[in-house]
Amino acid sequence: MNVKHSKDDVLKAGMELFRLNGYHNTGTNEILKSAGISRGSFYNFFKDKDDFGAQVLDYYGVWSTDYMKELLRDKRLNPRKRLIHLFDIFVQGYKRDNFKWGCLLVGMSQEVGQINPKLTEACSTNFESFIYVFQDCIEEGQQDGTISTAQDARSLTIAMLAMYNGALVLMKSGMHEEPLIAFQNQLELMLKP
Amino acid sequence: MNVKHSKDDVLKAGMELFRLNGYHNTGTNEILKSAGISRGSFYNFFKDKDDFGAQVLDYYGVWSTDYMKELLRDKRLNPRKRLIHLFDIFVQGYKRDNFKWGCLLVGMSQEVGQINPKLTEACSTNFESFIYVFQDCIEEGQQDGTISTAQDARSLTIAMLAMYNGALVLMKSGMHEEPLIAFQNQLELMLKP
DNA sequence: TTGTAAATAGATTGATTGGTCTAATTGAAG
DNA sequence: CTTCAATTAGACCAATCAATCTATTTACAA
Numbered sequence: 001m002n003v004k005h006s007k008d009d010v011l012k013a014g015m016e017l018f019r020l021n022g023y024h025n026t027g028t029n030e031i032l033k034s035a036g037i038s039r040g041s042f043y044n045f046f047k048d049k050d051d052f053g054a055q056v057l058d059y060y061g062v063w064s065t066d067y068m069k070e071l072l073r074d075k076r077l078n079p080r081k082r083l084i085h086l087f088d089i090f091v092q093g094y095k096r097d098n099f100k101w102g103c104l105l106v107g108m109s110q111e112v113g114q115i116n117p118k119l120t121e122a123c124s125t126n127f128e129s130f131i132y133v134f135q136d137c138i139e140e141g142q143q144d145g146t147i148s149t150a151q152d153a154r155s156l157t158i159a160m161l162a163m164y165n166g167a168l169v170l171m172k173s174g175m176h177e178e179p180l181i182a183f184q185n186q187l188e189l190m191l192k193p
Numbered sequence: 194m195n196v197k198h199s200k201d202d203v204l205k206a207g208m209e210l211f212r213l214n215g216y217h218n219t220g221t222n223e224i225l226k227s228a229g230i231s232r233g234s235f236y237n238f239f240k241d242k243d244d245f246g247a248q249v250l251d252y253y254g255v256w257s258t259d260y261m262k263e264l265l266r267d268k269r270l271n272p273r274k275r276l277i278h279l280f281d282i283f284v285q286g287y288k289r290d291n292f293k294w295g296c297l298l299v300g301m302s303q304e305v306g307q308i309n310p311k312l313t314e315a316c317s318t319n320f321e322s323f324i325y326v327f328q329d330c331i332e333e334g335q336q337d338g339t340i341s342t343a344q345d346a347r348s349l350t351i352a353m354l355a356m357y358n359g360a361l362v363l364m365k366s367g368m369h370e371e372p373l374i375a376f377q378n379q380l381e382l383m384l385k386p
Numbered sequence: 387t388t389g390t391a392a393a394t395a396g397a398t399t400g401a402t403t404g405g406t407c408t409a410a411t412t413g414a415a416g
Numbered sequence: 417c418t419t420c421a422a423t424t425a426g427a428c429c430a431a432t433c434a435a436t437c438t439a440t441t442t443a444c445a446a
Binding site for chain 1: 217293298299302305308314343344348352358365367368371372375376378379382
């Protein structure tokens with residue numbers, strides 16, 4: 001192919017800008033400049049900004065779940081340790097970049113929830129993907145006895161994801177690593193059988 | 194006084210609009226219309242939109258912590274049950290209004306984090322107020338043995354607040370009450386000594 | 387090479403944004 | 417009542433927004 005600027009490049013640029021600066025605070029001009037394409041190309045690829053936003057959410061969702069699945073495939077660790085290891089990798093990544101990144105789904109869902117059905121739906125769908133990936137691992141751990149069965153798999157998964165998302169929120173509001181550490185400590189406690 | 198439109202009325206209107214539709218997605222015109230004041234009055238009260246935003250955050254912070262403190266003052270319940278009762282009241286409120294509200298601090302911090310120092314600072318300060326209020330109660334419970342001491346008070350508080358914030362995020366992204374219930378179940382488990 | 391449709395460039399559009407400005411109104415002090 | 421500053425009203429402004437439009441280039445089929 002050897003295409004200079006593919007659609008994926010634009011989605012990647014949008015993903016980074018939306019994660020850093022939010023959806024409504026990122027203008028199309030900024031996206032065009034960052035992706036190095038022209039306005040004509042953008043509107044050839046995407047119907048409008050919302051259509052672009054929805055595709056960015058899916059791009060982020062696939063990109064994230066692929067990485068999560070890869071990390072959770074490592075059978076040398078038991079399911080509980082696999083989850084703890086995954087979040088350790090994630091936390092290290094946030095720390096490495098000085099906590100400037102947030103979770104796109106978290107930010108976007110807060111920004112457009114209840115006012116933009118199409119984007120809200122995309123957030124919801126991708127959150128569900130996250131849940132399925134984590135739940136798979138938690139179910140395996142509950143079956144082999146390495147993860148607590150005090151709550152059913154789905155509830156425990158949602159509680160865990162909620163605590164992680166919330167820790168990212170506190171992190172981004174200037175508290176740095178402290179909420180991430182509190183999350184990791186509590187995660188150990190709540191997964192232990 | 195008998196003032197028709199006080200500054201607090203504008204702050205309240207802004208708080209509701211920002212919670213519902215986000216900061217960047219709420220124009221000043223919408224605020225003026227909702228508060229029933231003129232542009233001149235608005236810019237007489239506030240230096241600019243950011244100054245208004247910061248004051249709205251403080252207004253929301255005080256309004257919330259006052260309510261939280263009131264609920265946690267009820268000494269007929271032990272500290273653990275007081276916390277569980279508080280979140281039960283909150284969850285009932287969200288349910289009553291069909292999950293349309295989010296937490297202003299959560300939404301705002303995601304929207305302006307890392308790009309608007311003044312507003313980010315206001316988010317951080319008010320989150321800290323939340324933490325202090327909850328931590329007081331958790332410390333009391335750890336001392337009288339009704340709350341787990343597996344984690345120190347501040348870490349446990351942050352983990353709890355993170356899980357609550359994250360549950361609100363998932364709630365607003367269209368999952369309705371399920372994440373709130375998962376949060377409440379997990380809360381019981383993590384507070385129990 | 388030619389024909390044709392897709393992709394690209396970027397000027398331009400109308401609507402909306404946050405913010406300013408002047409004039410009118412208000413309210414309290416003297 | 418008069419005075420004068422504070423408040424309010426709302427027209428207005430430049431900047432920016434998402435989106436459209438036409439001209440041009442590119443890519444590929446015949």
